[in-house]
Amino acid sequence: MLSKEINIEQFKSINDLYTYADKNAFKLARSWELVNLWVRYKNQTNDDLEKKKSQWEIDCFVFDIKSDLLFSQIYSDGKNTVEIKKYPDLNEFQKEVVEYIEQRIKISNNSILKARYNHLLWKCPSDIKRTEFAQGAIENYINSIKEYYRLFLIDENKESPIQIGELFETLIAVSNQVRSDKNSLRDLTKFLLFEATKLEFYTREGILRDMLEFPKIFKPKDFENTLKLIENELNKDKTEIDDFSLVHNYLPTAIKIATKTNSDIKKWHNEMGLAYLRMANQIINEDRFWIKQDYHASATEAFKKAGNVVERNKVEKLYADLKPKIKLPLFKMDYTEEIQKSLKEHNEHLKIRATNCLKQDSDIIYRYISQGPFFPSYDNVIKESSKSSNAFLEFATNINFDKNKNIVKQKATNKELKKVFDSYKFQLDISVLPYLHYIIILGIKSGKLTFENFINYLVESTWIGKTYIRYDIGGNEQQINWIQQLSPSIVEFFLQVQAWSHSKYFTPSFILCIDSFTLKMEGIFRNFCERANIPISFDRDKGMQEAYINNVFDNETIINYFNEDDRLLFNYLFSNDGGMNLRNNVAHCFYLPNEYHPDKMLLLIAALLRLGKYDLKKREYQT
Structure with a gap:
């Protein structure tokens, strides 16, 4: 939904816009149009108080949130050489702004709006922030993720899984900062991993990586059956498997989970070797044989860690046979195992x-x-x-x-x-x-x-x-x-x-x-x-x-x-x-x-x- 497509004149008062935002905030936020809508309303209204409130809404939603970090949009010189001014700046939120945000938390019916309001107050200076704001952000982030998935089932908008991933990343970062009941978070995690079947695997694998980043929240038992998800991805038709993602993301994640849960690690190193070997086999252009050789070397290392002597010997033979065929525009330096170990x-x-x-x-x-x-x-x-x-x-x-x-x-x-x-x-x-x-x-x-x-x-x-x-x-x-x-x-x-x-x-x-x-x-x-x-x-x-x-x-x-x-x-x-x-x-x-x-x-x-x-x-x- 684009802000410019909305008839701004339909809003006779700011309360009308509040109601509209409650109903449509998910679609507006997904298209980064919520701020634009408030800018348009601020320019339309003649009421000074409504202009002020509109600006406060703009200030709340113009922040960019990555994990639990808030990034202001504008940075400029301050009053002295050392000072850097930024807009917006939570440290400059006046008492009336904080009171306004607290009021919006009470009257808004939209979880994505309430999550943002609570999160901002949680990130404010110590004389403002309270644990209840963090808990409010956690609760509403959970509800927002569920709502984005519900919308995804309806319209299959590709932005929804991205929003789910980003919100989950933020959710666990906030949750890690406070003592609170983690059961709702764990229930959501299980839902996303095992029940939200319409999500692509890369979204769920991203959630697994987030879980690994926060060991205080997610214990080994929380990873039960998660390796099965990666196995299912490996069992797909080989033409559908993205081997590049496997070796750089999915399989390293599997190895970390296996390590954390004391499961068989060699199995995943073996899969890593097979994936590198498939990537090497796809290269038939002689000008790219040096890349093929690198994949052979990586496969050899993976099979070594897997203890698969048979496959390792096969790949070492492929490595040796390919050497005379490599054509490089520059000189090539072979790194022996001893040199690699030293490096x-x-x-x-x-x-x-x-x-x-x-x-x-x-x-x-x-x-x-x-x-x-x-x-x-x-x-x-x-x-x-x-x-x-x-x-x-x-x-x-x-x-x-x-x-x-x-x-x-x-x-x-x-x-x-x-x-x-x-x-x-x-x-x-x-x-x-x-x-x-x-x-x-x-x-x-x-x-x-x-x-x-x-x-x-x-x-x-x-x-x-x-x-x-x-x-x-x-x-x-x-x-x-x-x-x-x-x-x-x-x-x-x-x-x-x-x-x-x-x-x-x-x-x-x-x-x-x-x-x-x-x-x-x-x-x-x-x-x-x-x-x-x-x-x-x-x-x-x-x-x-x-x-x-x-x-x-x-x-x-x-x-x-x-x-x-x-x-x-x-x-x-x-x-x-x-x-x-x-x-x-x-x-x-x-x-x-x-x-x-x-x-x-x-x-x-x-x-x-x-x-x-x-x-x-x-x-x-x-x-």
């Missing part, structure tokens, strides 16, 4: 180190990243790159392409630099990026790292957060602080990670934060030069122009300000001599959407912190 142990070691790091205060964590002791050192990278030369390639003609498929002419010095960057990239991929992921991503997920304490660290502990003064061409003073320009991308990244880590129904996008952050870094490096009294303009055909970021790194004076390890990172990220060339690729839109990986943002954050540690005093500049 897994290395990864676990990084995770343990990151977990210990996250026990520290946020300021200490940011300062630790700014020092970068876990990044490869300049001396080590130079040493390793000198070992990696290929004798054959010394006599061959090398043709290099940029992101836009243009041939790049490389000088001898650039060739050497590219080898350095290749070695640096390998070490970043194998150690630094996984470690940063465990620190920053898991830090954000746990709430240890927030955009508030990150921005506060930049303001209090780096020159980047200090205001500086410029004078424009007319002699007017301009006070500029980089936090105002950086904070939108910082806030965006932290919110994307929060939603991503708390809801499997949310697909993050890092395009906005990476684009914005990258371009701001160029300005920050130029400003560093300004503050250090290093010229940042140079002569071109069209006259004097500002330096690009790669020109900044070519400046011999600026080079002396940074230590070798930091220079290597900055050059790798931003220069156009064989590294990531981030600024150029962003500014010219060379990246495809799938290339906006969060790893780029992790490196940008590390670069910002490492640049910010240098001590620069506030100066005045004439422009």
